[in-house]
Amino acid sequence: MFILVNLKAYPCDPIEVATAARDVAEASGARIGVAPQAADLARVAETGVETWAQHVSPNAHGSHTGSTLAEAVADNGAEGTLINHSENRLKLADIDGSVEAAERADLETIVCANNPAQVGAAAALSPDAVAVEPPELIGGDVSVATADPGIVEDAVAAAEAVDPAVDVFCGAGVSTGDDVDAAADLGASGVLLASGVAKADDPAAVLEDLVSGL
Numbered sequence: 001m002f003i004l005v006n007l008k009a010y011p012c013d014p015i016e017v018a019t020a021a022r023d024v025a026e027a028s029g030a031r032i033g034v035a036p037q038a039a040d041l042a043r044v045a046e047t048g049v050e051t052w053a054q055h056v057s058p059n060a061h062g063s064h065t066g067s068t069l070a071e072a073v074a075d076n077g078a079e080g081t082l083i084n085h086s087e088n089r090l091k092l093a094d095i096d097g098s099v100e101a102a103e104r105a106d107l108e109t110i111v112c113a114n115n116p117a118q119v120g121a122a123a124a125l126s127p128d129a130v131a132v133e134p135p136e137l138i139g140g141d142v143s144v145a146t147a148d149p150g151i152v153e154d155a156v157a158a159a160e161a162v163d164p165a166v167d168v169f170c171g172a173g174v175s176t177g178d179d180v181d182a183a184a185d186l187g188a189s190g191v192l193l194a195s196g197v198a199k200a201d202d203p204a205a206v207l208e209d210l211v212s213g214l
Contacts, residue, residue: 002190004033010198014040020204022049030211045077053081058097070105080108116154123159129167143173145182156187177212
């Protein structure tokens with residue numbers, strides 16, 4: 001199971017979270033990544049934690065003011081990137097362009113989707129993984145694996161039908177080790193979470209609980 005902590009634009013200390021994630025990953029053997037704001041990528045990568053971008057744009061070098069260039073993300077230490085998070089939605093053609101841009105920069109990719117049908121469409125673009133995240137559960141206290149386990153099972157089946165090589169993650173409401181275990185039992189290969197760690201008084205304690213069943 002891969003645990004990816006998205007710091008979004010929360011007012012947390014990215015270095016504190018990154019250091020905690022690195023230490024818990026090293027102690028437990030679990031795979032934990034952190035996705036900070038783009039401006040913090042290099043600082044977070046310097047801690048030694050697996051570092052991810054929150055987004056890359058579907059373009060190469062050129063006249064693209066305001067874009068997030070995949071090569072720049074990689075040069076600043078990112079190993080992978082989220083694409084099409086529900087808070088930063090893209091058109092299908094741009095999702096495809098962002099996946100291609102990430103591949104060009106040797107970045108691992110997770111394409112986010114709202115439901116199993118979108119998971120199938122995203123899997124057809126051949127990312128490394130797709131993540132099902134019902135928007136109504138994002139930031140809540142109930143994990144998608146508990147609130148609607150069928151959507152995780154259906155997402156796994158949808159991706160399998162299109163491209164068995166594409167892993168399926170789930171997110172929205174994930175905050176405990178029990179949530180991670182439930183996701184794994186439903187066939188997910190990883191989880192995305194944000195506020196459960198980014199807003200925690202003790203990020204290390206939350207991360208230790210998240211990996212406790214792995």
